[in-house]
Amino acid sequence: AVATPAFAQAQPTITWRLxxxxxxxxxxxxxxxxxxxxxxxxxxxGKFTIRVFAGGEIVPALQVMDAVQAGTVEMGHxxxxxxxxxxxxxxxxxxxxxxxxxxxxxxxxxxxxGRELMREFFKDYGIVNFLGGNxxxxxxxxxxxxxxxxxxxxxxxxxxxxxAGKVMQELGVVPQQIAGGDIYPALEKGTIDAAEWVGPYDDxxxxxxxxxxxxxxxxxxxxxxxxxxxxxxxxxEKLPKEYQAAIEVATYEAHVVMQAQYDARNPxxxxxxxxxxxxxxxxxxxxxxxxxxxxxxxMDAEAEKNAKFKKVYEPxxxxxxxxxxxxxxxxxxxxxxxxxxxxxxxx
Amino acid sequence: AVATPAFAQAQPTITWRLxxxxxxxxxxxxxxxxxxxxxxxxxxxGKFTIRVFAGGEIVPALQVMDAVQAGTVEMGHxxxxxxxxxxxxxxxxxxxxxxxxxxxxxxxxxxxxGRELMREFFKDYGIVNFLGGNxxxxxxxxxxxxxxxxxxxxxxxxxxxxxAGKVMQELGVVPQQIAGGDIYPALEKGTIDAAEWVGPYDDxxxxxxxxxxxxxxxxxxxxxxxxxxxxxxxxxEKLPKEYQAAIEVATYEAHVVMQAQYDARNPxxxxxxxxxxxxxxxxxxxxxxxxxxxxxxxMDAEAEKNAKFKKVYEPxxxxxxxxxxxxxxxxxxxxxxxxxxxxxxxx
Numbered sequence: 056a057v058a059t060p061a062f063a064q065a066q067p068t069i070t071w072r073l074x075x076x077x078x079x080x081x082x083x084x085x086x087x088x089x090x091x092x093x094x095x096x097x098x099x100x101g102k103f104t105i106r107v108f109a110g111g112e113i114v115p116a117l118q119v120m121d122a123v124q125a126g127t128v129e130m131g132h133x134x135x136x137x138x139x140x141x142x143x144x145x146x147x148x149x150x151x152x153x154x155x156x157x158x159x160x161x162x163x164x165x166x167x168x169g170r171e172l173m174r175e176f177f178k179d180y181g182i183v184n185f186l187g188g189n190x191x192x193x194x195x196x197x198x199x200x201x202x203x204x205x206x207x208x209x210x211x212x213x214x215x216x217x218x219a220g221k222v223m224q225e226l227g228v229v230p231q232q233i234a235g236g237d238i239y240p241a242l243e244k245g246t247i248d249a250a251e252w253v254g255p256y257d258d259x260x261x262x263x264x265x266x267x268x269x270x271x272x273x274x275x276x277x278x279x280x281x282x283x284x285x286x287x288x289x290x291x292e293k294l295p296k297e298y299q300a301a302i303e304v305a306t307y308e309a310h311v312v313m314q315a316q317y318d319a320r321n322p323x324x325x326x327x328x329x330x331x332x333x334x335x336x337x338x339x340x341x342x343x344x345x346x347x348x349x350x351x352x353x354m355d356a357e358a359e360k361n362a363k364f365k366k367v368y369e370p371x372x373x374x375x376x377x378x379x380x381x382x383x384x385x386x387x388x389x390x391x392x393x394x395x396x397x398x399x400x401x402x
Numbered sequence: 403a404v405a406t407p408a409f410a411q412a413q414p415t416i417t418w419r420l421x422x423x424x425x426x427x428x429x430x431x432x433x434x435x436x437x438x439x440x441x442x443x444x445x446x447x448g449k450f451t452i453r454v455f456a457g458g459e460i461v462p463a464l465q466v467m468d469a470v471q472a473g474t475v476e477m478g479h480x481x482x483x484x485x486x487x488x489x490x491x492x493x494x495x496x497x498x499x500x501x502x503x504x505x506x507x508x509x510x511x512x513x514x515x516g517r518e519l520m521r522e523f524f525k526d527y528g529i530v531n532f533l534g535g536n537x538x539x540x541x542x543x544x545x546x547x548x549x550x551x552x553x554x555x556x557x558x559x560x561x562x563x564x565x566a567g568k569v570m571q572e573l574g575v576v577p578q579q580i581a582g583g584d585i586y587p588a589l590e591k592g593t594i595d596a597a598e599w600v601g602p603y604d605d606x607x608x609x610x611x612x613x614x615x616x617x618x619x620x621x622x623x624x625x626x627x628x629x630x631x632x633x634x635x636x637x638x639e640k641l642p643k644e645y646q647a648a649i650e651v652a653t654y655e656a657h658v659v660m661q662a663q664y665d666a667r668n669p670x671x672x673x674x675x676x677x678x679x680x681x682x683x684x685x686x687x688x689x690x691x692x693x694x695x696x697x698x699x700x701m702d703a704e705a706e707k708n709a710k711f712k713k714v715y716e717p718x719x720x721x722x723x724x725x726x727x728x729x730x731x732x733x734x735x736x737x738x739x740x741x742x743x744x745x746x747x748x749x
Contacts, residue, residue, distance in 0.1 A: 097647040098445055156737060158505065158538070161658060162665035186658075191505070192732040254732070273736035300444040308654040311508060311533075318509035322724035325731065335731065343739055375740075377669035383741035384672065384682065385539040385601070389620035390503060391738065392690055393722075394730035 067295065071105045073130035073284075074114040074122050076137065078235075081257055083316040085109060087188045087282060087309040088132045094305040095298075103298050105130060116234075120145075123285040124180045131285040132187055139217040143357050144364045147371060148173045148184060150280035152222050152350035157189040157279035157314055159378040164281070167374050172367050183291045185306035187282040188313030191321075195271035195338055196251030197242065197263040202271070202338070205345045214238055214250035218353065219276030225349035235261065242266040251276075255324035256317060264333045271336050275346055282313065414642065418452045420477035420631075421461040421469050423484065425582075428604055430663040432456060434535045434629060434656040435479045441652040442645075450645050452477060463581075467492075470632040471527045478632040479534055486564040490704050491711045494718060495520045495531060497627035499569050499697035504536040504626035504661055506725040511628070514721050519714050530638045532653035534629040535660030538668075542618035542685055543598030544610040546589065549618070549685070552692045561585055561597035565700065566623030572696035582608065589613040598623075602671035603664060611680045618683050622693055629660065 073092060077085040092105040108128075110116030119131035120138050135148035147154075147169070155163055163169035164186055177184045196215070202208060209227035220230030231247050241247045243266040250267070251274060252258045264270070284306050291299065329335065338346075358365040420439060424432040439452040455475075457463030466478035467485050482495035494501075494516070502510055510516035511533060524531045543562070549555060556574035560567075567577030578594050588594045590613040597614065598621060599605045611617070631653050638646065676682065685693075705712040 094647065094651055098644060098651065100644055153740065153743075156733070156740075158661065158665055162662040165659060165662040166666035167662075192736050194732055255728075273732040273739075275736060275739070278736050278740070297445060297447055300441065304441055304445065304651050304655050307658050308651050311654050311658060312512060314505065315509040315512040315514075318505055318725065318728075319513035322728040325728055326724075337735060347739075347743065377673075378665065379737075379741045379743070381602075381665075381669040381672055382737060385541055385620040386503070387734070387737050387741055388684060389539050389622060389625050390726075390729060390734050392620075392622070392694075393500065393503075393625070394726045394734055396500075396694065396726070 066099065066102045066297075069103050069294075069298070071103075071129040071290070072113065073105050073107045073132060074110075074112075074119045074128045075107060075131070076110045076116045076119045076133040078111075078116075079109045080260060081253075083256065083313055083320065084188065084190070084253075084282065086316070087313045090312050091132075091187075091284065091305045091309040094308055095301045098301040098305070099298060103301060107132075120180065120182070120285060123182055123287050126181075126287055126289070129287050129290045133283060133285065134280060135184070135283050136217045136280070142363060143218060143361065144176055144367055146218050147367045148177075148281065148283055150277045151354065152218050152276045153347055154278050155375055155378065156382075157191045157281075159375070159382070160189060160279040160281050161186065161310070162378070163371065163374050168370060169374075172370070176363060176367065177285075178288065181288045183286045183288055185284040185286070185303065186310040187284040187306060188310050189279055189281045190253055190277070190317050191279065191314060192254075193274035193277040193280060194251070194254045194258065195274045196249055197258070197267035198249040198269040198271055198336075199242065199245070199267045200248065201269055201336065202249075202342065204339065205342055208342070211249060212247045214241065214247050215276075217276075218350075219251070221353050222276070222346060222350045225352060226345055239263065239266060254317065254321050255328055256320045259324045259328055264328055264331055268332065268334050269336050270328065270333045271338055273338070275338070275343065275350075284309075413446065413449045413644070416450050416641075416645070418450075418476040418637070419460065420452050420454045420479060421457075421459075421466045421475045422454060422478070423457045423463045423466045423480040425458075425463075426456045427607060428600075430603065430660055430667065431535065431537070431600075431629065433663070434660045437659050438479075438534075438631065438652045438656040441655055442648045445648040445652070446645060450648060454479075467527065467529070467632060470529055470634050473528075473634055473636070476634050476637045480630060480632065481627060482531070482630050483564045483627070489523075489710060490565060490708065491523055491714055493565055494714045495524075495628065495630055497624045498701065499565050499623045500694055501625050502722055502725065503729075504538045504628075506722070506729070507536060507626040507628050508533065508657070509725070510718065510721050515717060516721075519717070523710060523714065524632075525635065528635045530633045530635055532631040532633070532650065533657040534631040534653060535657050536626055536628045537600055537624070537664050538626065538661060539601075540621035540624040540627060541598070541601045541605065542621045543596055544589065544605070544614035545596040545616040545618055545683075546592070546614045547595065548616055548683065549596075549689065551686065552689055555689070558596060559594045561588065561594050562623075564623075565697075566598070568700050569623070569693060569697045572699060573692055586610065586613060601664065601668050602675055603667045606671045606675055611675055611678055615679065615681050616683050617675065617680045618685055620685070622685070622690065622697075631656075 088107040114122040119133040123131040136146040138145040435454040461469040466480040483493040485492040
């Protein structure tokens with residue numbers, strides 16, 4: 056028989072603050088922090104409390120990394136490519152154009168040397184980084200007019216940032232930085248011609264389908280965008296090892312749950328969008344090829360001038376090559392067979 | 403400042419035994435139990451110890467579920483389709499022919515209603531089930547001769563079990579049940595013509611390439627085979643809730659780590675196999691179509707006569723349909739583009 060534990064009287068009581076980059080309305084991506092913090096509390100008999108704050112509540116959404124670095128908050132949950140402006144190397148912790156898909160990204164971080172490389176990089180910012188979810192391949196965004204050729208991209212004003220913006224720029228796109236809440240009016244007025252956000256489940260909430268009917272796929276700049284938890288290195292080192300273990304293991308759970316939520320919720324959201332009249336389009340082979348070429352140009356150029364970037368880029372490229380070769384053998388052929396099945400794909 | 407905790411004096415000291423279905427030589431799939439039990443120990447300050455035993459050490463490899471049900475061990479780690487003979491419904495907790503891929507399976511269990519359905523089913527066996535890893539789409543096995551048409555399957559003696567064996571039987575294959583260690587001599591002597599195992603990383607260890615040169619893909623009977631942890635329901639209910647939380651969260655970590663290990667290790671193993679002279683082959687469209695048709699026949703027939711099976715099969719089929727439709731929009735097209743890239747896929 057097992058006695059009920061009078062749990063851990065000797066453990067320290069600790070309260071931390073976690074700043075998320077995401078609004079509560081994006082329940083899957085914001086929700087990862089809740090899943091995480093609830094589990095940590097549960098594992099520690101309620102002694103280790105991590106209070107979660109939505110984007111903008113105590114820290115501006117796009118400055119979560121800075122806030123953890125400065126010690127304003129002990130933890131953050133963010134997309135590392137938001138910090139592309141400080142150093143494009145951050146993007147490997149999230150997504151780079153034509154990068155790894157969700158499973159490949161997790162494999163790279165967890166078992167492919169990625170964690171070691173990214174931890175070394177994050178150390179300069181006083182941060183320990185952890186897996187914090189993934190959305191899967193995102194959509195290519197909402198367009199007011201069809202884009203059939205590379206020529207159609209010329210002069211197009213598109214809400215798109217970071218690496219993808221730089222790649223698009225090579226093809227004549229004028230990238231725009233616009234916060235989530237301002238995209239709808241900009242599309243409605245025609246101030247911008249296109250905008251990328253996430254995928255059906257999140258996009259539906261913002262109502263883009265009413266002002267930009269063409270919904271493109273795939274989002275080649277986000278094959279498997281990973282979210283990350285950040286912990287201030289100094290705070291991390293002060294934690295008892297059981298609390299460190301609680302953080303570490305709880306990030307894995309949040310990582311699984313977020314991807315599963317997106318996978319389980321996107322299909323119905325896409326069906327609703329299509330029913331509302333959204334016109335689903337695929338980027339043409341010509342556009343994809345041109346974007347791929349431009350992406351390599353932009354990334355190679357960054358590697359030339361940025362030693363930190365190059366240090367990650369070289370092994371990452373080999374990993375990507377190996378993964379895609381392997382996925383081409385069994386995973387992709389079976390997936391391709393399944394999506395042509397009547398009654399299995401809804402056709 | 404944080405005091406060092408004199409951890410949890412009041413917690414109970416518990417030692418459990420976990421029987422794995424897998425030999426230590428299969429380090430990824432066996433390793434999941436080690437990852438799991440180490441984390442549980444760490445989370446509980448060493449008070450909750452779960453000793454891991456390899457397949458056959460204290461329980462026969464294919465009787466792990468029975469041992470947990472009987473209370474011989476408190477926990478198990480196994481592939482639920484091993485218990486197909488008791489009830490084919492078990493297979494939904496692992497893999498069924500032309501089933502969900504790794505991400506879809508996780509999404510179904512974690513966020514798509516699968517956990518609730520499978521927990522209800524497992525309750526009759528006195529077991530609480532948890533996610534316990536995935537291998538990703540497996541290979542279609544090793545063949546002594548090429549299989550080009552459905553006719554070539556007729557009379558073929560193949561080591562393949564469970565649902566897949568029943569489906570293959572519809573096409574004239576004579577399915578054989580042979581333990582892992584006996585496959586090599588059977589292939590060598592020609593007692594069997596073909597055998598399926600897992601994928602490059604595991605298959606390489608058994609040396610099948612020396613006796614059956616044709617390596618087929620994809621393993622349509624295992625698109626995303628999930629492993630599971632089993633906990634005896636009575637033991638589960640006696641645990642303090644912090645220990646329950648430790649088990650629950652640690653299974654998520656083991657789940658992520660196993661898939662990441664397979665994804666990170668399969669590419670190099672495949673490259674070595676190809677270098678050794680293995681002839682990679684894809685099942686023809688004709689063979690795939692015939693197998694798909696046969697699989698539906700076998701599964702529909704099971705649903706007709708087995709109410710438990712039908713209860714899972716119906717919502718599962720809808721989930722599969724929704725997932726494949728969604729994956730056809732962004733995930734698969736980008737994956738397909740990437741695997742045709744020079745320098746990205748090694749070609």
